[in-house]
Amino acid sequence: MATESYGGRRADTGAGYFTVSSPEFAAVVEGWRAAGLAREWTDTFAVRSRDGWSTTTGPVRWAAAGGLRSLVRQLAEGLDVRTGWEVGHVDPGPRVDGVAADAVVLAMPGPQAVRLLDPALAETARAAGAQVWLPSLVATLRYPERTWDFRGAFVNDHPVLATLLDDGSRRGDGSPVLVAHTTAGFAERFDAEAAGAGIDAAVRELLGLPAALRVDVVRWAFARPDGPGAAPFHFGRERIGLAGDAWGSPKVETAWLSGTRLAAAVLGG
Numbered sequence: 001m002a003t004e005s006y007g008g009r010r011a012d013t014g015a016g017y018f019t020v021s022s023p024e025f026a027a028v029v030e031g032w033r034a035a036g037l038a039r040e041w042t043d044t045f046a047v048r049s050r051d052g053w054s055t056t057t058g059p060v061r062w063a064a065a066g067g068l069r070s071l072v073r074q075l076a077e078g079l080d081v082r083t084g085w086e087v088g089h090v091d092p093g094p095r096v097d098g099v100a101a102d103a104v105v106l107a108m109p110g111p112q113a114v115r116l117l118d119p120a121l122a123e124t125a126r127a128a129g130a131q132v133w134l135p136s137l138v139a140t141l142r143y144p145e146r147t148w149d150f151r152g153a154f155v156n157d158h159p160v161l162a163t164l165l166d167d168g169s170r171r172g173d174g175s176p177v178l179v180a181h182t183t184a185g186f187a188e189r190f191d192a193e194a195a196g197a198g199i200d201a202a203v204r205e206l207l208g209l210p211a212a213l214r215v216d217v218v219r220w221a222f223a224r225p226d227g228p229g230a231a232p233f234h235f236g237r238e239r240i241g242l243a244g245d246a247w248g249s250p251k252v253e254t255a256w257l258s259g260t261r262l263a264a265a266v267l268g269g
């Protein structure tokens, strides 16, 4: 749930939206909606396949006027959260601020967690290391005017593009800004700096648009787990917890449920 500011305007550069199915997460989302932070965006996406364009209707996709990151910030209100600290190493019997920690939670993609674990933490390393993740590049493209007529589009069987999202309608300010998520195959071949021209050209060709006025690209080395996880979280005898969207189908709701269930297990035992 990442929001970047480009030319003074925010765009969502991580998750494109979120969906809701469990009553527990629905209650959290209702709090965001009541606070004016989140709103129902659309249930209909365009689909581009080899046969041309069609539409598909699915679950309601939710968006946030202030960017999805604003929702995370709201969840953290009132908690003792320290940002800007990079965890470098997790030892057996970890200490936090010099105090022995009862448990540690690594709520991040498994490959990032593995890098932090002391070799003695073999059970946790096995659980985190079993995850395989795929990369993606996310380009934010600004145009002179808004000429497309979809909110989001799934792009099938394309060498560069996987999803296109109308950030102006998503964020509610009507800006002529598209956010393009690339395929893992394209992201494996290009870094963020080299990818902008190729993504711009692919969008231009697909939608018949002029060249974008501005293209900003971020790279996610671990964008999507390759396959759904079987358990909702990991918490073994080493008392190092692993949570996130690899522990179910890869989406925001899964990450929230995974973290919440892990927290209950930590507090319960």
Ligand SMILES: Cc1cc2nc3c(=O)[nH]c(=O)nc-3n(C[C@H](O)[C@H](O)[C@H](O)COP(=O)(O)OP(=O)(O)OC[C@H]3O[C@@H](n4cnc5c(N)ncnc54)[C@H](O)[C@@H]3O)c2cc1C
Binding pocket: 001, 013, 014, 015, 016, 017, 018, 019, 085, 086, 087, 088, 107, 108, 109, 112, 116, 136, 138, 181, 220, 222, 223, 224, 243, 244, 245, 250, 251, 252, 253, 255
């Ligand atoms: C391109 C993209 C598109 C997506 N689209 C959708 C979508 O449309 N709908 C949907 O529901 N979901 C989508 N997702 C998935 C969604 O973003 C995730 O499910 C969700 O963000 C997972 O949340 P998390 O808190 O588990 O992990 P993350 O959001 O990955 O958070 C992990 C955090 O750990 C921090 N961290 C990592 N290592 C360290 C360290 N050593 N020290 C300190 N901090 C560290 C990171 O900086 C990060 O803040 C998408 C994801 C991506 C990348």
